[in-house]
Amino acid sequence: MSGVARVLVVEDTPTQAQLARALLVGLGHEVEVAETAGAALVAARDWRPDAILLDIELPDFNGMELMQRLRAEGVDVPVVVVTANASINAAVEAMRAGAVDFIVKPYAKARLAVTLGNALEKQALAAQLASVKARLDRGQFFGFIGACAPMQAVYRTIESVAASKASVFITGESGTGKELAAEAVHRASPRAGRNFVALNCGAIPRDLLESEVFGHVRGAFTGASADREGAAKLADGGTLFLDEIGEMPLDMQVKLLRFVQTGTFSPVGSSRLERVDVRFVCATNRDPMLEVQAGRFREDLYYRLYVVPVELPPLRGRGEDVLLIARHFLAQFAREEGRGFHGFSPPAEQALGQYGWPGNVRQLQNVVRNIVVLHDGDRVELDMIPRAVRRPDGAEGDRAEAAPPAAAVPAPGVAPAVAAARVVRPVAEAAEEEMAEIVPLALMERRLILAALRHTGQDVPRAAALLEINPSTIYRKLQSWRAEGLLPTG
Amino acid sequence: MGDNGFAAQLAEDLSEEDLRLVLSVFRTDVQRLTDTMAGAATAADGPAFRRAAHGLAGAAGAVGAAQLEAACRAAMAEAGPLVGLLAEIRAWGEAALGDVALVLTRLDGQG
Numbered sequence: 001m002s003g004v005a006r007v008l009v010v011e012d013t014p015t016q017a018q019l020a021r022a023l024l025v026g027l028g029h030e031v032e033v034a035e036t037a038g039a040a041l042v043a044a045r046d047w048r049p050d051a052i053l054l055d056i057e058l059p060d061f062n063g064m065e066l067m068q069r070l071r072a073e074g075v076d077v078p079v080v081v082v083t084a085n086a087s088i089n090a091a092v093e094a095m096r097a098g099a100v101d102f103i104v105k106p107y108a109k110a111r112l113a114v115t116l117g118n119a120l121e122k123q124a125l126a127a128q129l130a131s132v133k134a135r136l137d138r139g140q141f142f143g144f145i146g147a148c149a150p151m152q153a154v155y156r157t158i159e160s161v162a163a164s165k166a167s168v169f170i171t172g173e174s175g176t177g178k179e180l181a182a183e184a185v186h187r188a189s190p191r192a193g194r195n196f197v198a199l200n201c202g203a204i205p206r207d208l209l210e211s212e213v214f215g216h217v218r219g220a221f222t223g224a225s226a227d228r229e230g231a232a233k234l235a236d237g238g239t240l241f242l243d244e245i246g247e248m249p250l251d252m253q254v255k256l257l258r259f260v261q262t263g264t265f266s267p268v269g270s271s272r273l274e275r276v277d278v279r280f281v282c283a284t285n286r287d288p289m290l291e292v293q294a295g296r297f298r299e300d301l302y303y304r305l306y307v308v309p310v311e312l313p314p315l316r317g318r319g320e321d322v323l324l325i326a327r328h329f330l331a332q333f334a335r336e337e338g339r340g341f342h343g344f345s346p347p348a349e350q351a352l353g354q355y356g357w358p359g360n361v362r363q364l365q366n367v368v369r370n371i372v373v374l375h376d377g378d379r380v381e382l383d384m385i386p387r388a389v390r391r392p393d394g395a396e397g398d399r400a401e402a403a404p405p406a407a408a409v410p411a412p413g414v415a416p417a418v419a420a421a422r423v424v425r426p427v428a429e430a431a432e433e434e435m436a437e438i439v440p441l442a443l444m445e446r447r448l449i450l451a452a453l454r455h456t457g458q459d460v461p462r463a464a465a466l467l468e469i470n471p472s473t474i475y476r477k478l479q480s481w482r483a484e485g486l487l488p489t490g
Numbered sequence: 491m492g493d494n495g496f497a498a499q500l501a502e503d504l505s506e507e508d509l510r511l512v513l514s515v516f517r518t519d520v521q522r523l524t525d526t527m528a529g530a531a532t533a534a535d536g537p538a539f540r541r542a543a544h545g546l547a548g549a550a551g552a553v554g555a556a557q558l559e560a561a562c563r564a565a566m567a568e569a570g571p572l573v574g575l576l577a578e579i580r581a582w583g584e585a586a587l588g589d590v591a592l593v594l595t596r597l598d599g600q601g
Contacts, residue, residue, distance in 0.1 A: 012545065013519065013545045013548045013549050013552075014515045014518065014519055014549075015512065015515050015516040015519045015548070015549035015552050015553065016548050016549060016552045018511060018512050018515045019500070019504075019512050019552045019553075022504050022505075022508035022511065022512060023503060023504070026503070026504070026505070026508070055548070057544055059541075084547065084548065084551060084563070105548065105551045105552060106499065106551045106552050106553075106554060108499050108502070108503060109502075109503035109504075
């Protein structure tokens with residue numbers, strides 16, 4: 001037997017209790033004695049033994065019932081039943097009731113050592129197995145929801161690579177959770193206490209990208225009225241996530257390559273070299289090698305960044321995960337919106353499971369949000385699901401109508417402040433263009449909301465964030481405009 | 491010694507101090523449980539008699555008092571007059587206590 005264990009002896013006859021105590025202490029264990037089943041329940045809860053040595057006949061209730069009660073209370077401790085020869089049948093019955101072994105009285109110290117050792121070892125193996133199984137069958141991993149085999153592979157890769165500084169290259173269709181994966185790499189790493197800085201290379205005007213990444217000094221360009229730190233500096237000690245890296249202009253790729261190679265950069269307008277310690281995580285929804293072959297992505301930068309690839313599967317390839325994720329969002333949004341939804345009806349679940357989800361998890365998120373905002377009840381019925389999603393043929397349907405599949409909403413606690421700030425300007429510009437004439441306020445509101453939706457690729461939560469209103473407001477407005485015939489109905 | 495090998499296993503497994511302690515507890519158990527059985531026999535309380543016999547059988551088994559244990563187990567199974575069963579248990583109990591005394595004397599002599 002290895003190590004010291006805490007053994008609870010449940011025995012009402014003092015001679016046997018004293019003998020068991022003496023033998024177990026002699027074997028190096030810690031011992032508590034309970035003279036009744038009731039006292040054993042309390043001790044099992046409070047003292048948390050590693051094993052229980054149990055006499056079946058007890059004054060208040062018997063050992064069988066005790067084992068049942070322990071199980072009902074979630075006390076998972078190996079129980080060795082102590083029995084006299086005459087009651088071997090009772091011992092067999094006890095093992096059927098969950099005891100791991102039995103020992104016949106009178107027992108020698110050596111026999112006790114072997115029996116208890118086996119029980120403890122069995123328990124340790126079961127715990128290890130449960131732990132391994134839990135790791136292999138995880139339904140959640142950082143912000144991810146999903147238990148399918150491809151996602152388990154993603155979790156394992158992220159977990160394996162997190163501790164190193166190796167660059168991670170995430171690929172996957174839009175809406176599959178690339179930013180979530182990048183955050184998971186950061187949060188699982190020793191850098192978790194430092195900044196996670198996300199930059200969407202596709203959302204930043206080309207001429208501003210260098211300044212966004214490396215910062216600038218006062219006077220570097222028109223409007224640069226003060227020194228400003230870029231994402232590289234903000235991410236020092238942490239993680240720099242370059243989303244949509246395939247959108248980065250080639251001239252900027254040269255500068256990024258130098259930064260990746262040397263860890264140094266110069267802010268725009270400065271010749272001063274700055275050194276930082278940054279872990280790079282990149283993402284794209286394109287095939288990076290095809291981009292290299294097409295001459296849109298530098299090969300040397302590709303090999304620098306494509307060290308550990310993480311490929312996120314599309315939602316249509318994730319089987320039952322669709323329902324896991326839908327239920328998760330339903331619970332979350334119902335709570336946020338004060339709705340009574342507790343689940344989906346079987347036909348509703350079938351429709352969700354059959355749909356192709358071209359916008360992936362983000363689209364599913366928006367569909368569930370839409371349902372929760374526009375309906376209420378105990379469960380989501382089939383007719384509450386947008387028509388395009390519940391097509392019986394499982395076709396993907398009209399993406400804009402089914403739900404807006406667009407950019408991710410930053411997760412709480414890891415808000416990509418730099419990226420978020422950059423996308424405000426184009427929306428404002430778009431809105432300004434539409435304000436060339438003075439029109440009724442309601443019309444202006446509709447135009448502004450629709451402009452925000454167009455700008456964000458129909459991503460309601462992101463449009464709402466840009467407009468600084470609740471996503472529910474947009475869903476309600478859309479519903480109302482459709483009802484009034486101001487928008488095509490779906 | 492009434493029972494061959496009485497406390498032999500205990501002597502092998504326990505320190506002298508623990509052995510003295512276990513035998514001391516056993517002596518108390520024998521006295522307490524036979525008194526309980528006597529009370530139950532007087533009151534013709536079969537279940538109480540058998541519960542006490544069960545406890546004494548366990549205690550006797552633990553120290554290797556095989557004949558006392560056998561008498562107790564027989565009493566648990568039989569439906570005969572409790573007084574008669576008690577007399578046999580008392581006899582084997584006294585024999586076991588004699589064995590305890592012998593072992594303790596031997597230990598004192600070694601000490």
